[in-house]
Amino acid sequence: MVYTAPAIMMSQKREGEVDRYRAEIASNVNVKSDLEMYALHDKIDYLEGDIVT
Template sequence: MWQSIAPRTLGQRLADKITTIIGTWTFIIIQTIIILGWTGYNLLIGKNGFDPYPFILLNLFLSFQAAYTAPAIMMSQKRKGEVDHYRAEIASNVNVKADLEIYALHDKIGHLEGDVVSAIKQQLVIISQQLEELKQKQP
C-alpha cells in the first residue's frame, strides 16, 4: 500500500525538466533551425567548413542528444507512471470508502423506513379503533 510519494530526487527533477523542454514545439523549431543553419553553412563553405558533408560532427551531437534524452524521458515517464498509480490507488480507496458510506446510509434508511412503517401501522390501528368507537356511539 502506498503511504505517500517520496520527494523527487535531483535526477528525477532533471529528467522532468529535460522532458519538459524537449517535449515542446519551441525545442523542435529551434533544433530544426540549428540543423538547417549547420548544414547550410557547411554546404556553402564546402570543404573549408568546420563540419563538411557528410556532417559527422552533427551526427555525433545528435547521437549524444538521443543517447542522453531517451533515458531521461524514460525516467520521467516511469516516475509519472508511479504518480499515476498512486493517484489511482487513492481514488480507488476513496471509492471504496464512499461505497461503504452509501451502504451504511442504505441500512440507516432501511431501519428508519421500518420504524416509520411500524409507527404508521400503530397509528392506523388506533385510528381504526377510534372509528369503531365512533360507529358504536352513533345510533
C-alpha cells in the same frame, strides 16, 4: 539525443508511478463511498421500519 533517452525514461517511470498512486487513491475513495452508501441505506431501512411500526 543519446543523453536525453535516460532522462525521458526516468520521467516516464515517474509519471507511471504517479498514475498508479492516483489510481490507488481513486480506488480507495470509491470503496469508502460505497461503504458509506450502504451504511446510509441501512439507516434509511431502519428509520422506515420505525415509521411503519
